[in-house]
Amino acid sequence: QVQLVESGGRLVQAGGSLRLSCAASGRTFDSYMMSWFRQAPGQERQFVASIASGGDRLRYVDSVKGRFGISRDNAKNAVYLQMNSLKPEDTAVYYCAAKASPLLATTQGSYAYWGQGTQVTVSS
Secondary structure: OOOEEEEEEEEEEOOOOEEEEEEEEEOOOOHOEEEEEEEEOOOOOOEEEEOOOOEEEEEEEEEOOOOEEEEEEOOEEEEEEOOOOOOOHEEEEEEEEEEEOOOOOOHHHOEEEEOOOOEEEEEE
């Protein structure tokens, strides 16, 4: 079992930066693959980025490549999403998700554990 709590979302101007954090409980955090998803109003939840348990494999949706960076600190039971050059289309609720299997997955159904989400709003 793992519980996830996101933080760091707020209103920011286009071109700005934000760093989202996800704090995880549980003694086996370092065995979980972690991902960020986002959901804009009226849209389905979308995969954003993932990082393997050891931090050696990263994956991003094309729309954020070169702008976002996912990282994790297993000693602190935390995963982060650094978001740079933000655009209004990045506006969404951002969710942290965890899965025990090491296999990469970009579909929300593959993830058993979710946080409550944090709102990111990018103004033009």
